Amino acid sequence: MASVTTTSTATAKTSLTNLKFDKELFKRSVLYNVKTLYRKTLEEASAQQIFQAVSYAIKDQIVENWMETQKAYEKEDPKMVYYMSMEFLMGRALGNNMINLQAYDDVKDALEELGLDLNVVEDQEPDAALGNGGLGRLAACFLDSLATLGYPAYGCGIRYRYGMFKQEIRDGYQVEVPDNWLVDGNPFELRRPEYAKTVKFGGYVTVRHENGRNFFSQEGYQSVKAIPFDMPIVGYGNGIVNTLRIWDAEAVECFSLDSFDKGDYQKAVEQQNLARNIVEVLYPNDNHYAGKELRLKQQYFFISASVQEAVAKYMRKHDDIRKFHEKVTFQLNDTHPTVAVPELMRILMDEYYLTWDEAWDVTTKTCAYTNHTIMAEALEKWPIELFSRLLPRIYQIVEEINRRFILDIQEKYNNVPGVNVQDKIRKMAIIYDGQVKMAHMAIVAGYSVNGVAQLHTEILKKQELRDFYEMFPERFNNKTNGITQRRFLLHGNPLLAKWVTDHVGSEWITDLPQIGRLKIYADDAKAQQEFMNIKYQNKVRLAKYILEHNGVEVDPRSIFDVQVKRLHEYKRQLLNILHVMYLYNELKEHPEMEFYPRTFIFGAKAAAGYRNAKLTIKLINSVADVINNDPSINGKIKVVFIENYNVSNAEIIFAAADVSEQISTASKEASGTGNMKFMLNGALTLGTMDGANVEIVEEVGEENAFIFGLSSDEVINYENHGGYNPMEIFNNDQDIRKVLMQLINGTYSHTELFRPLYNSLLNTQSTSKADTYFILKDFKSYAEAQKKVEQAYKNEAGWARSAILNVASCGKFTSDRTIQQYVDEIWHLDKVVLK
Numbered sequence: 044m045a046s047v048t049t050t051s052t053a054t055a056k057t058s059l060t061n062l063k064f065d066k067e068l069f070k071r072s073v074l075y076n077v078k079t080l081y082r083k084t085l086e087e088a089s090a091q092q093i094f095q096a097v098s099y100a101i102k103d104q105i106v107e108n109w110m111e112t113q114k115a116y117e118k119e120d121p122k123m124v125y126y127m128s129m130e131f132l133m134g135r136a137l138g139n140n141m142i143n144l145q146a147y148d149d150v151k152d153a154l155e156e157l158g159l160d161l162n163v164v165e166d167q168e169p170d171a172a173l174g175n176g177g178l179g180r181l182a183a184c185f186l187d188s189l190a191t192l193g194y195p196a197y198g199c200g201i202r203y204r205y206g207m208f209k210q211e212i213r214d215g216y217q218v219e220v221p222d223n224w225l226v227d228g229n230p231f232e233l234r235r236p237e238y239a240k241t242v243k244f245g246g247y248v249t250v251r252h253e254n255g256r257n258f259f260s261q262e263g264y265q266s267v268k269a270i271p272f273d274m275p276i277v278g279y280g281n282g283i284v285n286t287l288r289i290w291d292a293e294a295v296e297c298f299s300l301d302s303f304d305k306g307d308y309q310k311a312v313e314q315q316n317l318a319r320n321i322v323e324v325l326y327p328n329d330n331h332y333a334g335k336e337l338r339l340k341q342q343y344f345f346i347s348a349s350v351q352e353a354v355a356k357y358m359r360k361h362d363d364i365r366k367f368h369e370k371v372t373f374q375l376n377d378t379h380p381t382v383a384v385p386e387l388m389r390i391l392m393d394e395y396y397l398t399w400d401e402a403w404d405v406t407t408k409t410c411a412y413t414n415h416t417i418m419a420e421a422l423e424k425w426p427i428e429l430f431s432r433l434l435p436r437i438y439q440i441v442e443e444i445n446r447r448f449i450l451d452i453q454e455k456y457n458n459v460p461g462v463n464v465q466d467k468i469r470k471m472a473i474i475y476d477g478q479v480k481m482a483h484m485a486i487v488a489g490y491s492v493n494g495v496a497q498l499h500t501e502i503l504k505k506q507e508l509r510d511f512y513e514m515f516p517e518r519f520n521n522k523t524n525g526i527t528q529r530r531f532l533l534h535g536n537p538l539l540a541k542w543v544t545d546h547v548g549s550e551w552i553t554d555l556p557q558i559g560r561l562k563i564y565a566d567d568a569k570a571q572q573e574f575m576n577i578k579y580q581n582k583v584r585l586a587k588y589i590l591e592h593n594g595v596e597v598d599p600r601s602i603f604d605v606q607v608k609r610l611h612e613y614k615r616q617l618l619n620i621l622h623v624m625y626l627y628n629e630l631k632e633h634p635e636m637e638f639y640p641r642t643f644i645f646g647a648k649a650a651a652g653y654r655n656a657k658l659t660i661k662l663i664n665s666v667a668d669v670i671n672n673d674p675s676i677n678g679k680i681k682v683v684f685i686e687n688y689n690v691s692n693a694e695i696i697f698a699a700a701d702v703s704e705q706i707s708t709a710s711k712e713a714s715g716t717g718n719m720k721f722m723l724n725g726a727l728t729l730g731t732m733d734g735a736n737v738e739i740v741e742e743v744g745e746e747n748a749f750i751f752g753l754s755s756d757e758v759i760n761y762e763n764h765g766g767y768n769p770m771e772i773f774n775n776d777q778d779i780r781k782v783l784m785q786l787i788n789g790t791y792s793h794t795e796l797f798r799p800l801y802n803s804l805l806n807t808q809s810t811s812k813a814d815t816y817f818i819l820k821d822f823k824s825y826a827e828a829q830k831k832v833e834q835a836y837k838n839e840a841g842w843a844r845s846a847i848l849n850v851a852s853c854g855k856f857t858s859d860r861t862i863q864q865y866v867d868e869i870w871h872l873d874k875v876v877l878k
């Protein structure tokens with residue numbers, strides 16, 4: 044297991060973080076901010092205003108370090124990574140910043156002296172929900188680790204006016220409510236108009252022939268002004284502050300009489316509308332590509348601005364653009380930022396006059412690509428018509444990349460016996476069948492292609508990207524995901540964090556494998572007791588949250604069995620709730636049976652247009668309604684759907700979980716990162732051998748987890764042979780049959796409501812389209828694993844032992860380790876130490 048060296052974090056302590064926190068100064072700063080921002084005293088100020096005043100006081104502390112860091116980067120001129128991502132799911136900033144400034148307890152005390160409760164203050168902050176799920180949160184964890192390890196990095200993204208929608212549950216249905224997260228202003232951001240860039244859309248390309256070569260230029264376009272907003276990314280205790288740069292859009296010119304006179308009135312209106320729409324909203328689709336024109340505009344908008352800025356920054360210090368890749372690397376977070384490839388080519392050729400070969404050399408040494416999913420419906424393909432109309436010059440470049448790549452394929456395979464070259468071209472071309480395939484472009488132009496867990500990378504190499512792996516084996520590598528323990532233990536679970544530190548010291552905060560020293564306490568009765576007490580208190584905290592937000596009372600002594608993640612058929616929330624229905628049937632039929640009380644907790648947002656996902660939410664709530672209100676089962680089962688699952692309530696949920704449900708159809712979940720957050724908080728995994736679950740089990744031992752279901756090989760094998768026939772199971776297993784019939788016989792709603800779910804499991808027309816996620820196939824094995832969970836929980840000492848071993852074994856899953864591997868094996872950056 045790789046352990047991260049943190050020697051430099053010790054030496055890097057500097058400036059303000061090194062100074063003793065001046066409590067009196069801080070209190071005065073808060074009072075002063077309330078006065079100057081709102082002309083109020085503390086007593087008169089609203090909770091939101093107090094949050095703003097406290098945040099500005101914290102930001103004052105950050106800004107000094109921010110300037111120092113950027114000055115050091117300026118002076119030392121290190122190689123930088125630009126992490127390009129459509130999504131950064133940052134959550135709240137205030138608490139995290141105080142944690143990383145190592146000022147959390149001091150601020151808490153100071154605020155108490157002012158009569159303020161820090162928790163209440165933190166709760167005023169809206170989440171920066173600029174992401175859907177795993178991919179966006181991973182980007183946020185990576186930024187935290189980059190700053191903590193002292194690596195020069197920029198996050199580049201979009202400043203969406205509306206982030207991920209807020210979810211309300213009305214009558215059991217999901218209702219999407221706009222998330223106007225900026226209404227009260229964002230105290231941590233800084234508008235930087237001096238770095239504005241112009242981004243061009245549409246028009247046509249002209250060619251000029253001069254000195255034996257062609258010069259291209261885009262004419263008749265519409266332009267949008269990109270204005271960057273910077274957010275500080277505070278490293279833990281090392282004085283480093285990196286930058287997340289997110290771009291806002293503004294019209295290039297407002298209405299002016301001038302343009303009106305010139306007859307450009309129409310164009311001015313259009314440009315203004317384009318600018319207004321472009322950053323309006325985050326697409327709430329996860330793992331599903333919708334092919335919307337506005338989405339491609341968003342992609343090119345933030346990529347063009349970011350690449351322009353990266354080049355401009357480089358050229359402020361250097362004169363040879365041919366060495367750009369020595370100082371800059373772009374990591375493409377899935378295919379969403381892949382227009383960075385032709386955009387960099389365009390700038391190098393059209394603005395710096397490099398030849399094709401020179402530009403290609405730089406580009407292919409700059410760009411690296413991470414794949415986050417094998418779900419076919421997530422693959423981004425743009426119709427040529429749309430792509431070339433919106434980005435005419437970029438399209439030309441893509442065509443040329445494609446033309447040359449096809450020549451490469453022919454050269455490689457033309458004389459190879461048994462290889463059908465046309466077949467290779469059909470499967471691998473970047474432009475084919477009227478579409479531009481973004482993954483193919485990212486692989487062809489990338490110097491690195493990585494998956495996000497061992498199993499996922501192997502599946503990419505052997506199945507999904509097999510032809511590319513065969514052609515470019517040296518590009519492929521694995522980087523198993525990780526999470527930041529600073530947010531998900533130190534901030535989210537202060538009781539457990541303190542307990543860990545009391546037992547093994549505080550090194551785990553920047554060196555998570557140190558948490559392995561807890562192993563010696565796994566069999567210690569006192570430690571087990573303390574651990575279970577802490578879990579209990581965290582369950583009380585969650586129970587309070589659930590009562591306040593859902594009006595449902597749950598018993599903190601019951602087993603908290605939790606599945607929180609985006610709602611998707613492959614993640615199989617349906618398997619979970621069908622099993623709850625089965626358990627309820629058992630209890631009704633055998634009221635005297637032994638049964639350990641269980642609270643099934645769900646949290647999930649469904650993409651607004653995803654029918655089966657939304658229906659599954661309704662089903663969970665309908666089942667909850669019936670079961671929670673059935674006095675005959677004495678509250679032995681409770682079902683709770685937590686509204687609006689997001690980063691900030693996630694912290695409370697992970698801390699309180701006993702059981703972590705990671706039950707995706709094997710092969711479908713690229714990695715999962717929630718699984719790691721649960722483990723870090725001492726929950727036991729109930730899961731399939733999928734994604735990073737495989738590595739979790741490897742670390743903690745199968746005896747400390749509950750593994751069930753088909754293997755990925757078995758799933759893939761069935762898929763390659765036309766699926767399986769769920770009817771057989773339905774006809775032979777009376778328990779399953781009964782549960783499925785309850786979907787359509789009015790037990791939980793009128794007979795037609797859940798029929799689409801029933802049909803998805805048992806399509807009588809065609810077996811190949813029935814139960815494509817193997818829910819019935821895995822049901823028995825899941826139920827057996829659940830039985831084992833119950834047995835295990837009855838043995839309190841045994842459970843505590845396993846839970847402690849989970850915490851102790853999660854060292855590998857820190858994003859610090861992941862980032863160190865990206866640095867060592869892909870980016871090759873040097874640490875910057877502040878003096």
Ligand code: 26W
Nearest residue numbers: 177178330331332415421712713714715716
């Ligand atoms: C174009 C629509 C779209 C939107 C989002 C396609 C694909 C995505 C993401 C790639 C989906 C996503 O978040 N994937 C998750 O990435 C995590 C971080 O690597 C993994 O842990 C999850 O397993 C994977 O589902």
